[in-house]
Amino acid sequence: MTVSVFIDGAAGTTGLEIGERLAGRSDIALIRIDEARRKDAAARAEALNDADFVILCLPDDAAREAVALIRNDRTRVVDASTAHRVASGWTYGFAELDPDQRERIAGARFVSNPGCYPTGFLALVRPLVRDGLLPADALVSVNATSGYSGGGKAMIAEFEGGAANTAFRPYALSLAHKHVPEMTVHAGLTHGPIFQPAVANTYRGMVVEVPLHLAQLVAGTTPDAIRAALAAAYPAGGLVRLSQDGAPTVSIEDDAGTDRMTLHLFSNPDTAQVRLIATLDNLGKGAGGAAVQNLNIMAGLDPLAGLVL
Numbered sequence: 001m002t003v004s005v006f007i008d009g010a011a012g013t014t015g016l017e018i019g020e021r022l023a024g025r026s027d028i029a030l031i032r033i034d035e036a037r038r039k040d041a042a043a044r045a046e047a048l049n050d051a052d053f054v055i056l057c058l059p060d061d062a063a064r065e066a067v068a069l070i071r072n073d074r075t076r077v078v079d080a081s082t083a084h085r086v087a088s089g090w091t092y093g094f095a096e097l098d099p100d101q102r103e104r105i106a107g108a109r110f111v112s113n114p115g116c117y118p119t120g121f122l123a124l125v126r127p128l129v130r131d132g133l134l135p136a137d138a139l140v141s142v143n144a145t146s147g148y149s150g151g152g153k154a155m156i157a158e159f160e161g162g163a164a165n166t167a168f169r170p171y172a173l174s175l176a177h178k179h180v181p182e183m184t185v186h187a188g189l190t191h192g193p194i195f196q197p198a199v200a201n202t203y204r205g206m207v208v209e210v211p212l213h214l215a216q217l218v219a220g221t222t223p224d225a226i227r228a229a230l231a232a233a234y235p236a237g238g239l240v241r242l243s244q245d246g247a248p249t250v251s252i253e254d255d256a257g258t259d260r261m262t263l264h265l266f267s268n269p270d271t272a273q274v275r276l277i278a279t280l281d282n283l284g285k286g287a288g289g290a291a292v293q294n295l296n297i298m299a300g301l302d303p304l305a306g307l308v309l
């Protein structure tokens, strides 16, 4: 079986990553438009309506416009932007979020690819809320650092052109980052987490951390219970894997250049505190890898085709 796929925004950071993963696959026929017409609405509309699947790698407004340009009831969509991640009629494209999420994605016409930071946050927190270990009204925070490719072409130019002039820059200091709604909704929390992102002077990779006092969890919850919940949520052999933490070091490079995500749990019985940490690639499981995974699931293809494990 061959499916036709159009990447709208193929010349951008995420679009190029996805194009690389799909190139050379015999089960995918890529639809391309001339470089000179890649922002031309008529050319895009033709490709959007010809394709079995489209992957939107566009700014939010352009992603909404692309969806409006689809005039048939056949073309299926994976949107990598933030535009539809808590929108009704859209399925959240995080296959490992819940036991039946993969099946929901398989049957969906409109799938929103998760944000890169929410991918790490939700992997750590969603199983704890679902299993009743973390109360839904818990007040949590999430600290995270991303490589600068997370900011797309503009941020890459800033760092590689020498204008950034920093090794590490906290941002979103207004406490209103665009990822907080999807973190809240899909974790099943009633309060948004305090989100403290930063960008580091490295191209790709992320560290996403949720620190918790055991007192924030339901009484009697132990680090072993948290580990058991995470182990049950992420069976071996998938893209999301639970580290055994024999060698307790974590770095932003750990999963860079791959489509996997690694979860860590560190704890100290004396302080009754835990640090839950996810490492991933903002362009891998945080964007392009997840989009290809969703496409594979929706089209009924080999679920790991084109992915870097």
Ligand SMILES: NC(=O)C1=CN([C@@H]2O[C@H](COP(=O)(O)OP(=O)(O)OC[C@H]3O[C@@H](n4cnc5c(N)ncnc54)[C@H](OP(=O)(O)O)[C@@H]3O)[C@@H](O)[C@H]2O)C=CC1
Residues within 6 Å of the ligand: 008, 009, 010, 011, 012, 013, 014, 015, 038, 039, 040, 056, 057, 058, 059, 060, 062, 080, 081, 082, 114, 115, 116, 149, 150, 151, 152, 153, 154, 282, 283, 286, 287
């Ligand atoms: N970078 C990352 O790590 C992640 C990005 N995303 C999301 O993916 C989307 C793309 O981001 P990213 O690749 O980083 O951004 P880039 O800025 O690198 O790429 C966006 C691309 O879209 C093109 N574009 C803009 N407007 C239009 C339009 N109207 N029609 C056609 N093409 C258009 C741009 O053209 P031009 O080249 O001329 O500027 C550019 O090539 C965003 O919504 C982003 O939030 C999601 C997860 C992670």
Ligand SMILES: CC(=O)N[C@@H](CCC(=O)OP(=O)(O)O)C(=O)O
Residues within 6 Å of the ligand: 080, 081, 082, 114, 115, 116, 117, 146, 147, 148, 149, 150, 151, 155, 178, 179, 197, 198, 199, 286, 287
């Ligand atoms: C370092 C950096 O600037 N990161 C981006 C998010 C990266 C991203 O890809 O956001 P989406 O997944 O929602 O598209 C930011 O914080 O806005």
